[in-house]
Amino acid sequence: MSSPSQGRVSGRKAGFTLIELLVVIAIIALLIGILLPALGNARNTARLLVSQSNVRQIMVATENYKADNRDDYPLKAIWPDRNRPWESQLTSGISSWTYGGKFNARRIFNDYWQGYAGGIFDVCPNDRPLNFYLYPDFDVPGPVNGFWGIPGSGARSAQTALRERVELEVYRSPGDQATYQRNTAQQFYNNPVPDFTLRRGSYDDVGTSYHANLRWLEALRDANPSQFGGGNPNFTRGIIEGLRRLKLAANFDTSRFVFMYDQTMDLVANSNNPNLQLMGEFNQVNRAVAGFLDGHVEYLDVIPGEANTDGYRLHFPRRGDR
Numbered sequence: 001m002s003s004p005s006q007g008r009v010s011g012r013k014a015g016f017t018l019i020e021l022l023v024v025i026a027i028i029a030l031l032i033g034i035l036l037p038a039l040g041n042a043r044n045t046a047r048l049l050v051s052q053s054n055v056r057q058i059m060v061a062t063e064n065y066k067a068d069n070r071d072d073y074p075l076k077a078i079w080p081d082r083n084r085p086w087e088s089q090l091t092s093g094i095s096s097w098t099y100g101g102k103f104n105a106r107r108i109f110n111d112y113w114q115g116y117a118g119g120i121f122d123v124c125p126n127d128r129p130l131n132f133y134l135y136p137d138f139d140v141p142g143p144v145n146g147f148w149g150i151p152g153s154g155a156r157s158a159q160t161a162l163r164e165r166v167e168l169e170v171y172r173s174p175g176d177q178a179t180y181q182r183n184t185a186q187q188f189y190n191n192p193v194p195d196f197t198l199r200r201g202s203y204d205d206v207g208t209s210y211h212a213n214l215r216w217l218e219a220l221r222d223a224n225p226s227q228f229g230g231g232n233p234n235f236t237r238g239i240i241e242g243l244r245r246l247k248l249a250a251n252f253d254t255s256r257f258v259f260m261y262d263q264t265m266d267l268v269a270n271s272n273n274p275n276l277q278l279m280g281e282f283n284q285v286n287r288a289v290a291g292f293l294d295g296h297v298e299y300l301d302v303i304p305g306e307a308n309t310d311g312y313r314l315h316f317p318r319r320g321d322r
Contacts, residue, residue, distance in 0.1 A: 044282050044283055047174035047175055047282060048175070048282045048289070048299060050173075050174050051173045051174060051175060051209075051262070051281070051282075051289050052289055052297050052299065054170050054171070054172070054173065054209075054210070055210060055260065055289055055290070055291040055297045056291070056295075056297045057134060057170050058100065058130065058134070058170065058171075058210060058260065058291060059259065059260075059291045059292075059295045059296075059297065060295065061100070061130045061133035061134045062074060062099075062130065062259065062295075063295060064133050065129060065130060065133055071247050072243065072247060073099075073243060073246055073247070073259070074099045074100070074129040074130050075094065075098060075099055075212055075243065076098040076099070076123075076127065076128070076129065077089060077091035077093075077094065077098075077239075078091065078092070078093045078094060078095055078098060078120045078121055078123065086236065086239055086240050086243065087240060089236070090232040090233055090235075090236045091232075091235070091236050091239070092117075092120060092232075093117070093120060093121070094214065094217070094239055095121050095123070095206075096211035096212045096213075096214055096266070097123060097128075097206045097207055097208050097211060097212070098123050098127070098128060098212075099128060099129065099130050099212050099260075100128045100129065100130030100131050100134065100168075100171060100207075100208060101123075101125065101128055101131070101168060101171045101203075101206065101207030101208030102125050102166045102167060102168045102171065102203075102207040102208075103124070103125060103162070103163040103166055103207055104121070104122045104123065104163075104205065104206050104207055105198065105200075105204060105205050105206070112182060113205075113206070121206075123207065124140070125138070125140055125166060125168070125207070126139070126140055128207070131168065134168070134170050135168060138168075140162060140166055168207075171203060171207065171208040171209060171210060172201075172203040172208075172209055173201070173203070173209035173210065173262055173281055173289070174281075175262070175280070175281025175282050176201030176202055176203050176209035176262070176263070176281060177194075177201050177281070178194030178195060178198075178200075178201055178202075179194065179195050179198060179200065179201055179202045179204075179205035179206070179263075180192050180193070180194055180195070180202070180263050180266075180267060181195075181202055181205050181206050181263075182195050182205070183195075188267070188270070189270060189271060189272045190271070190272050190273060191273070192267045192271075192278070202263055209262060209263070210260050210261065210262055210289075210291075211260060211261060211262070211263065211266050212259065212260050213258045213259055213260060213261060213266075213314050215269070215270060215307050215314035215315045216242045216245070216246070216314065216315040216316055217238055217239060217242050218315070219307070219314075219315035219316065220238045220241060220242050220315075220316070221234075221235075221238050224238075228241065242316075245316055246293070249293065251316070251317055252313060252316060252317055253313075254292065254293035254294040255292055255293075255294045255296065256292065256311070256312055256313045257292060257293045257312075257313045257314075258290045258291070258292055258293075258312050258313065258314055259291050259292060259293050260290070260291045261288055261289065261290040261291070262280075262281055262288050262289045262290075263281070264278060264280040264281055264286070264287065264288035264302065265288035265289075265290055265300075265302045268286050268288070268302040268303075268304050269302050269303070269304075269305070269306060269307055269312075269314060270305075270307070270314075271304045271305050272305060273304060273305065274304050274305050275304065276304040276305075282299075286301060286302050286303075286304065287299060287300065287301055287302065288300065288302050290312065292312075298311075298312075300312060
């Protein structure tokens with residue numbers, strides 16, 4: 001009598017051994033290690049492209065402004081009247097953000113710019129000329145006679161909600177994480193320190209992440225102290241002369257002359273420290289986005305303390321320059 005054969009049954013259950021699981025985990029970890037830097041680089045590249053696009057739009061708006069204003073550049077006085085020609089006033093200063101941007105820091109972050117130097121650097125968006133070229137329908141209630149009044153005044157306090165509401169995104173760099181605009185001159189030129197108390201960048205501090213190059217004014221004053229050095233009328237005379245040279249562009253290459261840049265270039269090129277290593281907005285040391293007078297935009301290496309190099313120029317040619 002025969003009986004059916006009995007199949008052999010293994011006592012091992014289906015699944016993975018510990019070694020197999022460890023191998024899988026190791027492979028996943030390896031893939032993550034390979035992919036994460038690539039994803040980070042892709043994210044940085046995307047943010048950089050946005051910043052370059054912003055600056056390109058600002059440079060196009062600058063050319064349109066020049067076409068409407070006898071080739072003048074959109075740099076305005078901070079006091080007493082931003083809407084009067086430079087030749088008809090003695091200004092007490094100039095800043096790198098009067099060309100365009102939103103309000104200075106909102107009151108929620110403190111009233112620094114409303115109180116600093118009597119509030120003259122607190123520039124209303126309506127007084128920043130490029131805003132109307134980049135945002136044709138832009139309009140906010142403006143200050144009387146181009147000035148917001150004394151700190152703590154009713155007129156200034158009434159604008160608190162407005163300061164928080166106005167956003168002009170073309171002036172915001174995706175890499176702008178901290179502001180250096182409140183540094184003293186000593187800090188700015190020697191050991192720049194970001195102000196993290198705001199938890200915001202230059203855009204939320206002074207209205208823009210991108211700053212007009214004003215190194216040409218400093219160079220003019222240093223080279224001609226008897227004519228442009230000291231206070232007024234020499235100070236205003238130096239601004240007028242510099243803007244005239246920018247307009248004529250007679251003795252320099254506009255494709256090398258920088259009109260605006262992000263904070264990294266401002267800090268590194270103007271530094272007194274030749275060994276400065278500053279992490280830029282897109283995670284590369286001493287690299288910055290800049291817009292040139294001919295309208296093109298570059299992401300370039302900046303040499304610490306060097307205003308004029310083979311790749312860029314921040315002030316007018318002088319004897320011995322490259």
